Amino acid sequence: MNNTSVFAILIGGLLVNNFVLSQFLGICPFLGVSKKLNSAVGMSLAVICVMVMSTAVTYPLYMHVLVPNDLAYLQTIVFILIIAALVQLVEIILRRFIPPLYNALGIYLPLITTNCAVLGVTILNIDSGYTFGQSLVNAVGAGLGFLLAMVMFAGVRERLESAEIPESLKGLPITLVAASIVSVSFLGFQGLFGL
Amino acid sequence: MSPILLAVLLLAGLGLFAGLILAIASVLMAVPVDERVEAVREALPGANCGACGYSGCAGYANAMVNEDAPVGLCSPGGNEVAEATGKLLGKSGNVVRQxxxxxxxxxxxxxxxxxxxxxxxxxxxxxxxxxxxxxxxxxxxxxxxxxxxxxxxxxxxxxxxxxxxxxxxxxxxxxxxxxxxxxxxxxDGNVRGVVRCSNRDKGAQTRKACKVGCIGCGKCQRTCEHDAIHVVNNVAVIDEEKCIGCGKCAEACPVKCIDIFN
The missing domain is CATH 3.30.70.20 (Alpha-Beta Plaits)
Structure with a gap:
């Protein structure tokens, strides 16, 4: 997998192995913040940011600190620590420079800390044997995939608002049904580029 | 060095380093918090119920200070809170108790x-x-x-x-x-009465279901001298603006579903 081209990795993260819709990572913000298009886009941008930053930090840390010291088994806990710190940093920066987005994201911003999509992308980068550059591209691809899923689903949910839904399916049930249908549509990308 | 010690040291070091960076960042990029917002928020009950129409007590405090929201919106807090917040902001306003x-x-x-x-x-x-x-x-x-x-x-x-x-x-x-x-x-305090029914079915159907349901006969509408009650979607609705609370509709109502407050 080491020679996979940058383009293939990008498309892989974006469509074929879409984090939300194919790998079911990061479902919580996917359902939580996708009600309005604006906050969905804001949330996704924050996630992309955190994904790329955490990849940029965790990859060298893993390769140059953990592996030489035979501490690779600490991967999960170290990565969580790094991600949590980075999310806090993003939060501080957002509050300082983009208060409207900070207010719009609310509780979901700290929740990125435990967003498995972010942890997933950092761990999968290493498991797939990517180089540093490929890892960054994969992080961007995965983040863009998250953005794509969020934006698409925000559109679906805005349509759901005005749809006539059977009484017993109103609210979360119909949202989950819609999410599964959107997810099925992404199955169509399976096998593209042999990924 | 034993592997356990190394692992502990590494994690502790990382944690310390991350903490240090965050501490520096929070000092460098501290957002000046408006002291008035803080003081006003303290004066609010802190129930975060949303009765004021804002996202919570903090949201309302912010709106009062920065967006010129009226002080009397906190219904649970009542007049005491309205006074307290009004004093802080140099405004006055009474709570319309709902x-x-x-x-x-x-x-x-x-x-x-x-x-x-x-x-x-x-x-x-x-x-x-x-x-x-x-x-x-x-x-x-x-x-x-x-x-x-x-x-x-x-x-x-x-x-x-x-x-x-x-x-x-x-x-x-x-x-x-x-x-x-x-x-x-x-x-709010201005409303003089309420129709104790929400059944939007046609009269005959309502009648079968409930003895005190509004059947939408329109008798109240015809009785009212102030054009203050209307049958909308088969259920009578009182117009708060026009109703004076005379109670004539309640008397006329064949199912007695109109309640007039004193």
Whole structure:
């Protein structure tokens, strides 16, 4: 997998192995913040940011600190620590420079800390044997995939608002049904580029 | 060095390093918090109920200071809070105390039963099951979701119908959100009466379901001298602006579903 081209990795993260819709990572913000298009886009941008930053930090840390010291088994806990710190940093920066987005994201911003999509992308980068550059591209691809899923689903949910839904399916049930249908549509990308 | 010690040291070091960076960042990029917002938020009750229409006490405090929101919107806090916040901001305003009213009068005695629900005793669950026990699909289910939501003990369930004690109600609107049938509405001091029915079915159908349901006959509309009550969607609705509370509609109503407050 080491020679996979940058383009293939990008498309892989974006469509074929879409984090939300194919790998079911990061479902919580996917359902939580996708009600309005604006906050969905804001949330996704924050996630992309955190994904790329955490990849940029965790990859060298893993390769140059953990592996030489035979501490690779600490991967999960170290990565969580790094991600949590980075999310806090993003939060501080957002509050300082983009208060409207900070207010719009609310509780979901700290929740990125435990967003498995972010942890997933950092761990999968290493498991797939990517180089540093490929890892960054994969992080961007995965983040863009998250953005794509969020934006698409925000559109679906805005349509759901005005749809006539059977009484017993109103609210979360119909949202989950819609999410599964959107997810099925992404199955169509399976096998593209042999990924 | 033993591997355990190394692992512990590494993690501790990383944690310390991350903490240090965060500490520096938080000092460098500290957002000056408006002291007035903080003081106003302290003066609010802190229930975060949302009765004011903002996202919570902090949101309302911010709106009062920065967006010139009126001080009297905190219904649970009452006049004391309005005064306290008004003093801080140099504004004055009175609270229009809101109380919740139930727009249903169909207790067990009057309402026909269509099934015997034995599921989870909550209105929300019962609604999902063919709309609950009663033939009337709009009425109070009487499992007391609103009573559970009420933090002030103002709601009691009697004979399968929610009753709100207006002296205990502080107008936080939590019950309006808890009622799956959306029967509870807020009512400010100016409202003189309420139609205790929300049934939008045609008159004959309503009649079969409930003895005290509004049948939409329009008698109140014809009786009212102030054009203050109208039948909309087969149920009478009082126009708060025009109603003077004379009570003539209540007298004329054949099913006695209009309640006029004194």
């Amino acid at each position: 109380t919740a009213v139930v727009r249903c009068g169909g207790c067990e005695e009057f309402t026909a039963r269509k099934l015997d629900y034995h599921g989870i005793p909550s209105c929300r669950a019962a609604t999902q099951f063919f709309g609950g026990n009663w033939l009337c699909n709009y009425g109070c289910l009487g499992y007391g979701d609103c009573a559970v939501a009420c933090e002030y003990g103002a709601i009691t369930i009697k004979d399968g119908l929610a009753h709100i004690d207006s002296t205990l109600c502080r107008g936080c609107t939590k019950c309006t959100a808890a009622c799956p049938k959306k029967l509870i509405v807020m009512n």
